[in-house]
Amino acid sequence: xxxTEEHRIIQVDERDTVAIVVNEDGLKSGSLLKNGxxxxxxxxxxxxxxxxxxxxxxxxxxYGEIIGYAARDIAPGQWVREELIRMPEPPxxxxxxxxxxxxxxxxSLDGYNFEGFRNTDGSVGVKNILAVSTxxxxxAAVADHVTQRIRRELLPKxxxxxxxxxxxxxxxxxxxxxxxxAVIPIRTLQNLIRNxxxxxxxxxxxxxxxxxxxxxxxxxxxxxxxTADIIQLQDEAFRGFSGxxxxxxxxxxxxxxxxxxxxxETCPASDLVVGMQCGGSDAFSGITANPAVGFAADLIVRAxxxxxxxxxxxxxxxxHLLVPRAADQQVARSLLREMDWYDRYLELGEVDxxxxxxxxxxxxxxxxxxxxxxxxxxxxxxxxxxDVLAPGERVRKRGLVFAATPASDFVCGTLxxxxxINLQVFTTGRGTPYGLAxxxxxxxxxxxxxxxxWHDLIDLDAGRIAGxxxxxxxxxxxxxxxxxxxxSGKHQVAADRLGLHNDLVxxxxxxxx
Ligand code: CA
Numbered sequence: 001x002x003x004t005e006e007h008r009i010i011q012v013d014e015r016d017t018v019a020i021v022v023n024e025d026g027l028k029s030g031s032l033l034k035n036g037x038x039x040x041x042x043x044x045x046x047x048x049x050x051x052x053x054x055x056x057x058x059x060x061x062x063y064g065e066i067i068g069y070a071a072r073d074i075a076p077g078q079w080v081r082e083e084l085i086r087m088p089e090p091p092x093x094x095x096x097x098x099x100x101x102x103x104x105x106x107x108s109l110d111g112y113n114f115e116g117f118r119n120t121d122g123s124v125g126v127k128n129i130l131a132v133s134t135x136x137x138x139x140a141a142v143a144d145h146v147t148q149r150i151r152r153e154l155l156p157k158x159x160x161x162x163x164x165x166x167x168x169x170x171x172x173x174x175x176x177x178x179x180x181x182a183v184i185p186i187r188t189l190q191n192l193i194r195n196x197x198x199x200x201x202x203x204x205x206x207x208x209x210x211x212x213x214x215x216x217x218x219x220x221x222x223x224x225x226x227t228a229d230i231i232q233l234q235d236e237a238f239r240g241f242s243g244x245x246x247x248x249x250x251x252x253x254x255x256x257x258x259x260x261x262x263x264x265e266t267c268p269a270s271d272l273v274v275g276m277q278c279g280g281s282d283a284f285s286g287i288t289a290n291p292a293v294g295f296a297a298d299l300i301v302r303a304x305x306x307x308x309x310x311x312x313x314x315x316x317x318x319x320h321l322l323v324p325r326a327a328d329q330q331v332a333r334s335l336l337r338e339m340d341w342y343d344r345y346l347e348l349g350e351v352d353x354x355x356x357x358x359x360x361x362x363x364x365x366x367x368x369x370x371x372x373x374x375x376x377x378x379x380x381x382x383x384x385x386x387d388v389l390a391p392g393e394r395v396r397k398r399g400l401v402f403a404a405t406p407a408s409d410f411v412c413g414t415l416x417x418x419x420x421i422n423l424q425v426f427t428t429g430r431g432t433p434y435g436l437a438x439x440x441x442x443x444x445x446x447x448x449x450x451x452x453x454w455h456d457l458i459d460l461d462a463g464r465i466a467g468x469x470x471x472x473x474x475x476x477x478x479x480x481x482x483x484x485x486x487x488s489g490k491h492q493v494a495a496d497r498l499g500l501h502n503d504l505v506x507x508x509x510x511x512x513x
């Protein structure tokens with residue numbers, strides 16, 4: 001990565017024909033860049049400057065890859081903005097032959113531990129939470145009511161329980177419950193209950209006449225289906241609302257008693273299941289925050305732990321770079337299968353992957369989804385892809401795992417929780433107050449100006465990499481240590497400190513009736 005000191009620009013790969021402006025006040029017109037090139041106009045921070053003449057049709061290169069083609073002649077030093085770049089076609093899936101060249105085996109990393117809550121199925125929680133799940137939207141307000149009362153009246157008596165949360169959603173009835181794609185929201189709800197931070201003590205509120213019968217949601221394989229955990233509001237034993245609530249609070253108190261007996265114990269870093277996500281990306285995301293996250297991902301994998309990366313539309317244009325990293329042909333085929341499923345899902349909605357990039361991404365310097373994807377996929381680090389999960393599936397292998405999800409922050413977060421993450425790392429360039437109630441979210445900013453402005457919302461500043469104050473490796477190690485501290489309950493992330501938790505959002509590609 002070359003940095004020119006006077007006017008800071010970053011060229012990631014020597015083949016690149018554009019570089020990113022680092023200076024917070026942008027690049028003034030006439031600034032000397034390199035090889036005698038001067039900027040032809042004023043260019044804002046995060047945006048691209050042409051490093052050479054690009055005749056119409058010439059490839060525009062960033063990260064050593066083609067992010068588009070010059071829509072007309074571009075002069076050296078010119079601001080290479082969105083309208084000057086024609087987006088390339090996505091890699092044809094049928095043209096990708098899974099020739100595997102798995103990355104070199106990474107050296108193992110021993111001796112790193114955290115203090116977590118060991119569950120009966122072997123998974124480890126980093127929080128000790130009571131959850132009230134719901135089988136249908138009809139009971140959502142009741143779930144809110146009881147969680148508020150539990151928090152106010154019961155939780156103070158059980159100091160070792162971190163929180164009580166409601167798992168609410170708009171699914172459960174008025175849907176084509178047997179449609180092939182309904183398997184996604186249903187297994188998501190089943191697997192959310194099994195999230196390691198919930199200690200096998202979830203209760204389920206149902207109504208009684210809904211399509212998604214609450215019995216379908218209990219899936220503890222090592223527990224006989226515990227129907228005592230299911231409360232149906234239409235149960236004829238209940239006299240009025242107060243009768244329902246009394247019953248629910250009694251069950252909750254039993255569960256709180258059991259959860260309160262749990263203690264943290266020393267667990268190896270191999271018990272970590274860390275989800276990686278980004279939201280509100282900018283042109284810095286791919287050179288600061290995401291590479292540092294990728295470095296930390298490699299450290300977790302080297303320690304024997306699990307890293308989950310996702311967001312189909314943000315890796316689709318880089319899929320030709322990911323398939324060769326598959327552990328075997330089966331994993332390679334699964335990766336291509338998930339890309340193909342999503343291509344057809346978008347086609348059905350009459351959009352393509354360019355629907356992904358937001359106005360904020362573009363203001364932040366990203367011209368299109370190809371550039372965004374190349375910067376996004378580096379969150380996965382460099383290791384072999386051990387497994388691929390379809391949306392809503394639960395993790396079954398250690399190492400680096402791709403869990404197919406939309407890129408939407410809330411949908412991806414929900415599906416990663418269902419996949420079984422105990423913690424999430426979230427990178428942002430534009431800034432978002434994003435947080436999850438079920439798992440701590442460590443927010444990493446791609447630029448220092450955001451970290452300064454949002455000093456109490458951002459957990460780690462990766463912008464120091466662009467400023468030359470820290471290396472990718474240094475921030476990666478810092479993040480790894482922060483993950484262990486958060487997993488141990490020794491450090492509270494900003495979103496938890498402030499109580500900022502987004503709603504869960506189910507992915508339901510099946511028809512609503
Ligand atoms: Ca996202």
